[in-house]
Amino acid sequence: MKILVLKSSGNLSGSSAMLADEFKRGTEENGHEVTVYELMRKDIRPCTGCNACGMAGRCVQNDDFETELKDLIRGTDMMVFAMPVYYYNWPAQLKAVVDRFYSFTTELTYMHKKAALLAVAWDNTDTVFKVTKDYYDTICDYMQFEDMGTVLGGGSGTPGMTKRSGYPEKAYELGRSI
Template identity: 50%
Template sequence: MKIFVIESSPHRKGSSNLLAENFMRGVKEAGHQVTVFDAAHADLHPCLGCEGCGMSGPCVQKDDMALIRKSLMETDLVVFVTPLYYFGLSAQLKMVIDRFYSFNGALTARRLKSVLLAAAWNGDDWTMKDIKNHYQTLCSYLNFRDQGMVLGTGCGTPDMTKRTKFPQEAYELGKRIGG
């Protein structure tokens, strides 16, 4: 299986990427191919809403979104990795998702499998409610087949995250998907 991981934290060694590392360890142990794209440090720009793509591309902007599109058209599973910022996706990941507009039909037709890995400082039980709903709505709209979520609360720093159950949950999710 081909797995495309989209990381979106400005902190390359942050908590959400720590969850991603553990997830990837699980799927790699099962022998699957993993490609990682760091959206937070890529050459990406917001959707202009210009309609130049006609929802079937190509986008008029010449940036790294072309790499994401190519990878999504060749993968079996996409993994969205994000820190929780003000109870939603990071701006970096949201920008990528907004740019799906330029190939919406082709992406929807793929019926990709998907996973959400998110890390939040806050440990309250309601912390992940909105990001979970956003992800589920995105899956419904794009015909993605949700394979699971790891919603890490109390994961404000990598050291905090390491002391939680969430890295192990990410690893186990990777093993289940990979197996």
């Protein structure tokens, strides 16, 4: 299976990257082909809502989403959303990717991709992942993605905290389960 890991933090060796790397290690041990895509190295602009694409056509923005990521998504079997929680929600750089699904929503829906969520946050409370996880579930439902699992790493505010948290191991195990 082809797996596309979308890393959304600017901390390329940070906590969410740590989970993404461990997930990748687990899936590769099962023979999957993994591509890591670092959003912060890319030029991916927000959807402007111009509707020129008509939800099924070229986006007028000639950025890395239109010229690179869209085809990577088309060619993958599974998308993995790796993220730090920002103000109880998805970081803007990853939300921008989801909003840009707009130019091929129906096509993407019919592809029935698999998906997984890897999220970290500083806090370790009952509510810190509520919106993040609800949004993921809603997007999976709407886009007809099959949820393959989630790792919600509370108390993972720095790479040191994350190393000790046990969540990198959980991400590896999730990878091994794919």
